[in-house]
Amino acid sequence: MPSYDAIVIGVGGMGSAAVYHLARRGLQVLGVEKHAIPHEMGSSHGYSRMIRYTLQEHPSYVPLVRRSYELWHEMEETAGEELMVTTGSIRAGxxxxxxxxxxxxxxxxxxxxxxxxxxxxxxxxxxxxxxxxxxxxxxxxxxxFLLPERCIVTHVQAAERAGADVHSQETVLDWEVRGDGVQVRTDRDTYTAGRLVVTAGPWAANLVPELAAYAxxxxxxxxxxxxxxxxxxxxxxxxxxxxxxxxxxxxxxxxxxxxxxxxxxxxxxxxxxxxxxxxxxxxxxxxxxxxxxxxxxxxxxxxxxxxxxxxxxxxTPDEHFMIGTLDGQPQVSVAAGFSGHGFKFASVIGEIMADLAQSGATEHDINLFRLDRFKE
Incomplete structure (x- = not known):
């Protein structure tokens, strides 16, 4: 049975970045995507995705997008290609x-x-x-704007160069906690890992049922x-x-x-x-x-x-993200509910998910995105 340090389910915008950041830190990583990479079935396609500082959603997003800009520029240098086009941005009303x-x-x-x-x-x-x-x-x-398809591909290619395995056209059937780790069963094989990262976009609630009411x-x-x-x-x-x-x-x-x-x-x-x-x-x-x-x-x-x-x-009900580790299952971290304004943050979300998988915490301020906030 193949074994990894971490498995990432969903290799779109967020998942591709998570696989990359985990792999660049030296972890043995498997990324599993049910569709092609990239694909037009979810939320990470359409040739352009906006990036901006004018974040009317909440001021807490600004430090995250600042870090995203830095990471996108780093990936442009790594990949040797343009991933971001500067046009200026207008927020009008x-x-x-x-x-x-x-x-x-x-x-x-x-x-x-x-x-x-x-x-x-x-x-x-x-x-x-x-x-x-x-x-x-x-x-x-x-x-x-970012070029979403190229952003995903460059993250995946960089992750593979760092030693990651990335499987496309492979569907996760179920997963379960096994001791301090997890077991993931797909339509091809069964894998074990110390950590599980769920970045499955609109399919996240199928994998983590407690998200169904909120994502x-x-x-x-x-x-x-x-x-x-x-x-x-x-x-x-x-x-x-x-x-x-x-x-x-x-x-x-x-x-x-x-x-x-x-x-x-x-x-x-x-x-x-x-x-x-x-x-x-x-x-x-x-x-x-x-x-x-x-x-x-x-x-x-x-x-x-x-x-x-x-x-x-x-x-999500408040249109803010959901990011964190599952209650009672600290080896499982989730990023979901990006509510139509998430792709610009994919680079930093990948960094955050790598932090959570490694240590259960991150230096980035993600308090706004707590998984348990709707239960209060």
């Missing part, structure tokens, strides 16, 4: 909205430089935008629209954005890797799903939801829909 004010507060508390721009200033500086006058923006120059998958749709003036939606001309409006909370990206201006609406249709039975087709209703924002706020990008893809959020 009514000037008295929590979305706008909290983004500003997070920067203020951590001395992150930014500008406050009126709608006319945004529209003049970035002509692909057409914000109405009631919208104000926090512009931060260091924002941009709930939701169907999400991304669309790529044909710009009428493509040069206005290039990475050197168009910042990534988050926009809170009466129609909902939208986010978007310049064209990259494939043609088209990319946009999504957070909590698209509020569709809770089984990750193995999600409707992956993009329907006219999905396009309509995205197009109404394109027409109103980005009219020069309102050409035909070039492509659409589904992905999943895995939402």
């Amino acid at each position: 009514a000037p008295d909205s929590p979305f706008f004010l909290n983004a500003q507060e997070a920067c203020d508390l951590h001395s992150i430089p930014y500008e406050i721009l009126t709608a006319s200033e945004v529209n003049k500086r970035f002509p692909g935008y057409r914000f109405p006058e009631e919208i104000s923006s926090v512009y931060q120059a260091d924002g941009g 709930v998958p939701e169907r999400q749709v991304m669309g790529w629209f044909q710009p009428k003036r493509p040069e206005l939606y290039a990475a050197d001309a168009f910042p990534v954005f988050g926009l809170f409006t009466e129609e909902g909370r939208y986010y978007g990206f310049p064209s990259h890797a494939v043609p088209g201006f990319k946009i999504g609406r957070a909590h698209h249709l509020l569709q809770k799903v089984d990750p193995d039975a999600i409707n992956r087709e993009v329907h006219p209703e999905d396009e309509d939801i995205l197009r109404q924002a394109v027409n109103r706020y980005f009219p020069l990008a309102a050409g035909k829909l070039l492509d659409g893809k589904t992905c999943m959020y895995t939402n």
